[in-house]
Amino acid sequence: MKQKRREPVEFSVSHEQREMMRSIAEMVRREIVPVLDRHPKSQALPKSELHRIFGLFAEQLLLAPRLPADEGGPGIDLVDYGMIFEQIPPVISMSMLSQDACIARLYADCSPEQRERFLPGLVSGEAIGCTGSTEPDTGSDPRGIKTRARRDGDTVVINGHKMWITNVSVCDLILVTCLDESAPKDGPPKVIKVVVEREHSPFEAKEIDAIGLKQGFLGEAVFEECRVPASNIVEADSGTKILNESWSLNRVLVALQAVYMAQHAFDQALEYAGIRHQFGKPIAAHQLVQKNLSDIQTAITTSRLLCYQTLWMMDQKQDTSGAAAMTKRYAQNACQDAVWQAMNILGAMGLSEEAGIEQLYRDIRMLAIPDGTNEILALIHGRFLTNLEAFRGVNPKSR
Numbered sequence: 001m002k003q004k005r006r007e008p009v010e011f012s013v014s015h016e017q018r019e020m021m022r023s024i025a026e027m028v029r030r031e032i033v034p035v036l037d038r039h040p041k042s043q044a045l046p047k048s049e050l051h052r053i054f055g056l057f058a059e060q061l062l063l064a065p066r067l068p069a070d071e072g073g074p075g076i077d078l079v080d081y082g083m084i085f086e087q088i089p090p091v092i093s094m095s096m097l098s099q100d101a102c103i104a105r106l107y108a109d110c111s112p113e114q115r116e117r118f119l120p121g122l123v124s125g126e127a128i129g130c131t132g133s134t135e136p137d138t139g140s141d142p143r144g145i146k147t148r149a150r151r152d153g154d155t156v157v158i159n160g161h162k163m164w165i166t167n168v169s170v171c172d173l174i175l176v177t178c179l180d181e182s183a184p185k186d187g188p189p190k191v192i193k194v195v196v197e198r199e200h201s202p203f204e205a206k207e208i209d210a211i212g213l214k215q216g217f218l219g220e221a222v223f224e225e226c227r228v229p230a231s232n233i234v235e236a237d238s239g240t241k242i243l244n245e246s247w248s249l250n251r252v253l254v255a256l257q258a259v260y261m262a263q264h265a266f267d268q269a270l271e272y273a274g275i276r277h278q279f280g281k282p283i284a285a286h287q288l289v290q291k292n293l294s295d296i297q298t299a300i301t302t303s304r305l306l307c308y309q310t311l312w313m314m315d316q317k318q319d320t321s322g323a324a325a326m327t328k329r330y331a332q333n334a335c336q337d338a339v340w341q342a343m344n345i346l347g348a349m350g351l352s353e354e355a356g357i358e359q360l361y362r363d364i365r366m367l368a369i370p371d372g373t374n375e376i377l378a379l380i381h382g383r384f385l386t387n388l389e390a391f392r393g394v395n396p397k398s399r
């Protein structure tokens with residue numbers, strides 16, 4: 001009997017998925033691009049614009065992709081969410097990622113009463129949220145945090161400095177990681193998370209001027225005797241499995257931001273190569289330019305495939321700690337090279353602010369750091385492959 005041939009892997013995009021991407025891309029073109037165009041390229045957008053844009057996504061429940069449908073989430077696969085996310089300019093999708101990560105952490109660890117207090121405002125986009133772990137002296141190794149929470153009756157008092165926090169300058173609510181000063185002194189340090197609502201517990205926050213994503217929100221916050229109701233302490237800790245899953249999704253979404261940037265640079269380079277003439281023909285007709293275009297598209301395609309494969313694995317509930325680390329490190333590197341190559345195809349024009357590729361080049365550099373630097377991601381992937389931990393070497397002083 002002749003057997004029907006079965007494809008080992010399904011790569012087709014359904015009609016519904018195509019329509020979904022088309023409608024998000026259309027919304028971006030209509031509602032977001034004009035906002036980015038009418039504000040200065042070198043400074044954070046006004047909060048009111050972020051609010052309005054968040055409102056548009058909230059209508060489709062897209063600020064909370066990780067929430068189950070019966071808890072106010074959109075109830076879509078992560079592959080589908082990735083397709084949506086890839087259409088959104090990273091300066092905005094970075095803020096959405098921060099909002100979504102904040103919602104996911106609160107959902108995982110909050111009591112039902114806390115969920116009811118904090119989640120609706122974040123899911124509807126009325127409140128802007130963020131998560132604060134990084135500090136001036138503490139980045140990749142979160143064990144070094146110094147921000148402290150002191151219990152005082154029915155309040156908790158926070159002192160510390162958080163840095164490189166997406167959305168913090170415009171946030172209404174921040175989930176702050178602190179050391180619990182009330183933990184027994186002779187035991188191991190106890191880490192707790194506290195929800196700080198800015199309206200009731202004001203703190204200072206400002207933007208940090210960085211190389212890229214300048215219209216986005218990346219800032220620092222100082223907590224000085226910041227009093228928060230003790231009922232805002234997030235007591236539960238959902239544990240490393242949920243935390244790792246959350247990091248893994250963040251990593252793939254950042255990888256998709258790299259894909260977005262490289263794709264935009266490629267589109268521009270391909271068009272330019274067709275109209276720019278040198279040596280009597282379009283530069284696209286020169287063999288080395290074709291090779292460079294081929295290299296760029298290879299980088300984009302491989303990165304995109306890795307992203308969707310890892311999202312698909314997540315949808316199948318597979319362990320993606322290694323795959324997600326590999327995806328982000330590969331995509332960020334490959335797409336950064338691709339943007340550089342695309343810039344080169346525009347010659348001197350590629351360096352001009354007018355062409356806009358230089359902005360993509362600066363923006364993509366930002367992606368090498370959040371949710372795991374490339375070195376840390378290599379170590380996470382290595383740990384997955386070998387089952388051996390390489391993070392913490394021998395302390396030179398202990399030799």
Ligand SMILES: Cc1cc2nc3c(=O)[nH]c(=O)nc-3n(C[C@H](O)[C@H](O)[C@H](O)COP(=O)(O)OP(=O)(O)OC[C@H]3O[C@@H](n4cnc5c(N)ncnc54)[C@H](O)[C@@H]3O)c2cc1C
Pocket residue numbers: 098130131132133134137138139140141163164165166167218366367369370371372373374375376379390391392
């Ligand atoms: C765009 C952006 C958004 C961010 N958003 C947030 C946010 O919302 N919330 C938040 O809390 N933080 C956020 N961060 C901070 C980010 O998580 C940290 O910057 C990151 O964890 C790295 O920490 P660090 O910058 O202190 O670098 P460090 O940890 O000091 O690392 C410095 C260098 O040492 C290397 N290194 C460190 N340890 C090792 C090791 N064991 N082996 C080999 N190399 C090593 C690193 O790879 C890096 O090259 C954001 C950062 C950026 C750029």
